Amino acid sequence: MNQPLAYIHPEAKIATNVVVEPFTTISKNVEIGEGTWIGPNVTIMEGARIGKNCQIFPGAVISAPPQDLKYKGEPSTVSIGDNTIIRECVTLNRGTALDKNTTAIGSNCLIMAYVHVAHDCIIGNNVIVANGVQLAGHIVVHDHVFIGGTSAVHQFVSIGAHAMVSGGSLVRKDVPPFIKAAREPLSYAGVNSIGLRRRGFSNEQITDIQQIYRILFMSGLNTASAVEKIEIDLAPSSERDEIVNFVRNSGRGIIKGYQRDAD
Template identity: 40%
Template sequence: MIHPTAIIDPSCELASDVSVGAYSIVGPNVRIDAGTEIGPHVVIKGPTRIGKDNRIFQFASVGEDPQDKKYRGEVTYLDIGDRNIVREYATIHRGTVQDQGITRIGNDNLLMAYTHVAHDCVIGCHVIMANAASLAGHVRVDDYAILGGFSLVHQFCKIGQHSFSAMGSVITRDILPYVMVGGSPTKPHGINTVGLERQGFSPESIRQIRKAYKIVYKSRLKLEEAIQQLVEMTAETPEIQAMVDFLRQTGRSIIR
């Protein structure tokens, strides 16, 4: 399962069925759980934990030091969950002590070729980052979000669940759950109807989410007034609570 040209630090903890391809390097303080496949020419640096049944393709760099000038060699971490796919030339960096000291990636995510996850990012589950999509430091991406190819996300932004960014989006503010953004400059363009249908949202829930979108983006209400109207909708459409919570927690304001 371990190619003879691979270099594996003796301190690593690899499950018995982990495979490591030719010329890959797995450094100290790395733990890799069962069923994970590491392709050829991959570099993994610790402290890093990689869960079960992941696939990491050739030339990926996983767990490297953060690209932060404040970094002084402190012990920081990367934690990757289960069943993720990390494609060619993707780069994932550990956290910094200026934040929580850890970069986290959940389960069932697809990071396509040349994607970048910077220090202290938190990615949920079932996220898709298309080719060359890049996250600056301290970004949060919630479940089922999709970032189109070459999307660029400014540091400290939050990307809401089931949202969608079009190819080449430059994201400098938060994206509300369920919302599609795109264009230059990046603007909201309705809700992610196709994505919601694929994830089993009912037609009535989608209709109510579209109504909530119009309250936030079309009504010209102040944000607090819009939030109050959304709160009143949550009794019949619980999915809208995600929009309410997100609006109450946004730090950089939403793309609006």
């Protein structure tokens, strides 16, 4: 049902059962899947690819040009997977030629109010980004991540699957998978055991993950030596390999273990 007070470009491709509320603007070169609800006062610009059964709340701006001086108007997109919720006043900027010309958000995500997702970010499935989070360009957020409210994430940072970042964090380094990150500067704060149990990880798997991070963050070894020790001492598993590969491929370096102040 399309309201007469909404503007929809005739070249936009919109499924027949999409609801578009009044005072929304939808530009050309936009695709919206079945069952999606577009609230009032939403702006959807060129290059938006929105999946099925999404909800986009008032004030959101989807697929605006990148806030990047290198952008020269090249074609690019923002893609949003199925069943994802975009709350009030979220801004999602499309990609640039420097990366893959796209910004992507997966399925079953919740992007809360006033979040900014900059150009070329890749967000996985089942991710929750709380109110006011600011994501700079070229960030990768893997599946099942939670980022607490008002956090700011530096460009090119990667956050591993099942990680939980405390609210108000300044994320300058990569956050490995399966952990909680908190304090300032952002540091390892334990394994995200509650989240892992909710997602079906066994006690044995969680214990193995904890042992990996004891070596990585609490053994006194540097990162390279700790990774070698993990591979030598611990049996192969999908979790072990995911952690090791993440750490080895970290572009910005990983966060550190918690260090108490001298006093």
